[in-house]
Amino acid sequence: MNSAANILVVEDEEVIRRFVKATLEDDGHRVHEAENMTRGLIEAGTRKPDLIVLDLGLPDGDGVGFLADLRSWSSVPVIVLSARVSELDKISALDAGADDYLTKPFGSGELQARVRAQLRRRGNSAAGESEKVTLGEVVVDLGLRRVSRSGELVHLTQLEYRLLVALIAQRGKVLTHRQLLKEVWGANYVEQNHYLRIYMGHLRQKLEQDPARPHYLLTETGIGYRLSAEAENQ
């Protein structure tokens, strides 16, 4: 369990703010509150939080604007809360730099789990890049560019490997289809979702114990993929 963190909650609805605060304080974190975007940005600048929980529908602007501003000077993890019908808001928030999302209504356990995952992620990256990452019985050696499963070498194609590396680099963070396609295939392929789907299928076949119920290579339906934060540095 991580030590107590500074967390900023930007949410205009008081009931939700209180609930989120109570849930996070229950986990031992220090929570600061802001009820609109302007206040939120000031708090984010002065309090130097370790994590921000951000509601997408704010009275003085939407969360995407907040993220655009924030990301110009901070890389603090952001979890967005959304009550919108469409997934497009979440995708644009993720593309703007959010790390994870929760759809209302969500449970307190779910919130705690996400916050923990993001804090751990930050801890991992703070510890510096490791040469080796384990996904259960799979070991990815980033230095040697080698992947093995239960000690046996797994043959990955170049693109499969690049996709895996892209996911490892941002493990725990939800990566949209667009972000992954741009990273692995290049800007010309950002609309070609089927590439991603097919290669993700290949990766799961090669690395997951049960490709139908992946444990590490997780699907965020309609949005993108995420490598589970359980992937450990070795």
Next chain:
Amino acid sequence: MLVSEHRPDPDALLASLPRPRGRLKLFFGAAPGVGKTYAMLAEAQEKRAQGLSVLVGWVDTHGRADTEAMLSGLDVLPRRQLDHRSKVLAALDIDAILARHPALVVIDELPHSNAVGSRHPKRWQDVEELLASGIDVYSAMNVQHLDSLRDIVGRVTGVEISETVPDHVFDQADEVRLVDLPPDDLLHRLAAGKVYLPEVAERAAANFFRKGNLIALRELALRRMADRVDGQMKAQRAISHSVPVWATSHSMLLLVDGRHGSDCVRQCLRLARLLGAPWHAVWLDNGGASADERSAALAALQQAAEQGATTLVLSGQQPARLVVAYARRHNLSLLAMPAPLASAQLQRALQQDAPDLSLLLLSSQSSEKQPKRWPQWQLARRGWLASSLLCAAITLLASPLHGVLEPTNLVMFYLLGVLWSAVRYGRGPAALTAVLSVALFDFFFVQPHFSFAVSDVQYLITFVVMLIVGLVAGQLVASQRHSAAQARQREAHTRTLYEMARELGVALLPEQVGEISTRFLHASLGGSVRLWLPPDDDGALLPQEGADLGEDSAIVRWCYDRAEPAGVGTNTLPNAPYLYLPLKAPMRTRGVLVLAVPDRALLAEPDNRRLCEAVTALVAQTLERLHYIAVAQQTLVIMESERLRHSLLAALSHDLRTPLTALTGQAETLQRQLARDASPLAAQAATLQAQSQRISRLVTNLLEMARLQAGGVTLRRDWLPPLELIGGTIAALGSATASHRLQIDVPQDCPMLYADPLLLERLLVNLLENALKYSPAGSTITLSADATSSHIRLSVTDEGRGLPPGDPAELFTIFTRGERESSISGVGLGLAICKTIAHVHGGTISAANLPAGGACFSLLLPLETQPELDFDPEKL
């Protein structure tokens, strides 16, 4: 209603595409009696044996027994009986063939002319229509019936052929089978009475069936067939090398005139076909043509147009310059004209203006009668009279001045008269004035007086000059006047089009379009117009407001369906009293314009036809513009209502989810706290949490249903591997699936779905939730996917009690549940949502009980063409 239903249905789009054209097979022979009909029926029998629906539309066996035997077992269409002037004529029943729509129809004697009152004047046109509607046709013809060979055959055999088939029908036939019989064998057959009945045979043998004739015809047929094969080979080579053998620069230009029209057209057609070149035909109208010549020339142009030429009437006085300008504009390099038309002067002028233009003189052994030269005699009668009176008046006026003025100056008065008469009445009267003037001047004023004798030879110069002035001035004026009239007419047409385009540009209703076109066509052609428009995309055509012309709605429909003109001056129902023009716009035919003109001859003028075509094009484009304005407005309304609905749902969703989030969240926290403190209230807190979660699920479902039902579902389709979809579904339900054993059954090579991932996941989540709810804990639930050639099936199978009795389809209606009073929660919205989602994806969902017990819910989605990956990953 769902918005997706407004989108074009691909099947409907496919159905609206024109059906593939039928194939034409021609049985081609050198002479009657070689066995074409027999061969044709034999092949038809084979096709019938292969199981094709074969119909005999028309066959004349001429009493030949073996041919009649071939007919046995074939379905023969009864002939249509047409009453014509108290005679009953048999005709091909084309409507019956279209109605029965067989795979193959046999129609003998392609060159046959149809009885008056038929839809088309010629049988080959009937055949064209059948082919266009997708029916294969077998037909037969002889070489002498080919239009381009008509003259040659006529000259060789001395028999006048009246029924012909245009060469393009023969050339464009998909297959031609030559039915060949050596002349001796044919004569044997004739003698044996196998071709005609004996008495006819005797006559035939004496005339047409002479051996020399038969050899010549056979040679013609074989050569024509060889040409065709040669052409096919050339075409094949052109395709395979993708280099055009003949560039457009080899196109031909034919100059026709009223006296050598159709003969030259045929010659030119033969040449153009030999060269494989496109060709143009023009008539130079210098105003000097008589009415007969004019109509002959126009008929020749019409004939050329039917044979595929581009035609135009050029008017002006300098043939060489006009022709060269036209040839340059259309990139034509070969100029053909009847030899008599190519005067030395014209040839010189052409040589000078365009040395690169090859000149081809066509022989003209035209049997057409030389028309009378002075047909306008009658019209000019007043001019003749006035000219004579004028000469008399000048003589009277001049006589007192005789002696005062020099005779040379007296001549000037006469010259003035000649000029006036030329300007006023044209060439003929001017010439008369010149002759009369010379005669009168000579008689009264030249020594010796009162005699035609001329003592001074120098007066001959006066006579000649006067005559020349008269003729030249007359010619000039006449042609000027003609050109002016032509220019005026063209200017009027252009102005009409221009003004009409301007008015149509601001028209907002189809009624206005009708009114505008009526007004303008009435002004320029004196005709009346009525538009027939389809009320919506499909349906009967309805006439617009306007005078009822008594037009035939069946012809209107025909014209609309085929997008081809009908009526006066066309190949379809040329005897109908009106011209029916389809309003062809870029996207589709928008209706039919019916035009009635007081004088049918008006429509034979290419200028007027062009005007009509331009008007129809303008009207069609305007109608299309109106259509798209309507579509755009409708789209705007839909978008606006979608936006409104979306913001309403978003607000509702926000207002419901915010308190629910607080409620479920706080209940969870409370329950955890109480459980940690081991409070007796922990159980109540757990109930509170469970119930609030249930409400939130319900709200989610309700909002989802509201969104789907309100329409405006924009599918965000994406490629989706079934395995990932199933994995996502299980992940979405999380720990709820732990109570059952889940089996996943997806073949390795299962194709991807093209669907909205979120909606499809919701569908599967609902089905899986259902299965979890209605089957005992610990049992197996199978999630599987498999594909056929056209569909992908996703199914969820459980080992529960199965479906309740009754129609399984009932389950998918809103608020239906398997058991009305059940302890199992859920409002029965789940399956209704599933059905709606399946529907918006163009799929179906069904439920059935398995024989082994348990229920199976399957979703059937259409299989889309799989996307391609444009590189091989292994190579990288």
